[in-house]
Amino acid sequence: MQVEALSQAEREDALDGLPDWDYEDGRDAITRTFTFDDFNQAFGFMTQVALLAEKANHHPEWSNVYNRVEILLTTHDAGGLSSRDVEMAQAIDALVE
Ligand SMILES: C[C@H](O)[C@H](O)[C@H]1CNC2=NC(N)=NC(=O)C2=N1
Numbered sequence: 001m002q003v004e005a006l007s008q009a010e011r012e013d014a015l016d017g018l019p020d021w022d023y024e025d026g027r028d029a030i031t032r033t034f035t036f037d038d039f040n041q042a043f044g045f046m047t048q049v050a051l052l053a054e055k056a057n058h059h060p061e062w063s064n065v066y067n068r069v070e071i072l073l074t075t076h077d078a079g080g081l082s083s084r085d086v087e088m089a090q091a092i093d094a095l096v097e
Contacts, residue, residue, distance in 0.1 A: 005080035014086045021089055024072065028080030029061075030089060034069045034096060042067050045095065052091050058084045 005028065006014060015023055021030040036042040042064055049071070053059045061072040073089055075082035 003075055003078050003082045003084055005075065005078040005082055006086075010083075011081055014081070014083075018086065018089050018093070020093065021073075027072070027074055029072050029074035030081065030085060031070065031072045032089070032092075034071070036067045036069075039066050042069050045069060048095050049092055052088065052095075056084065056088060056091075058088050060088070 011023075015021070015030070018030065021032045023029075024031050034042070034045060036045065046062070046064060046069055049060060049062075058075070061074070063070050071092065073085040074080060075084050
């Protein structure tokens with residue numbers, strides 16, 4: 001399914017609604033770092049995110065070091081931030097609320 005990158009106004013609105021995410025200018029992406037008690041919790045979270053990603057067919061760029069998970073969301077097919085990233089960020093936030 002074709003998806004377009006957000007307009008500047010849409011991007012600003014989206015970022016206002018995602019206060020825990022940082023905007024990464026060079027990539028037109030959003031990032032958030034999650035810290036857990038230990039690796040087991042971090043990996044459990046990654047498993048939940050992986051299931052969300054497969055369901056949405058929208059996949060994070062991410063890395064894990066022990067109890068820390070860094071996630072970057074952007075839409076490769078659109079060359080930047082799209083509504084898919086906003087929806088994925090909201091779904092990921094809901095996992096840790
Ligand atoms: C072919 C497949 O549907 C596409 O490559 C999907 C898969 N997951 C994706 N994930 C992300 N983050 N961006 C994409 O553009 C994307 N495209």
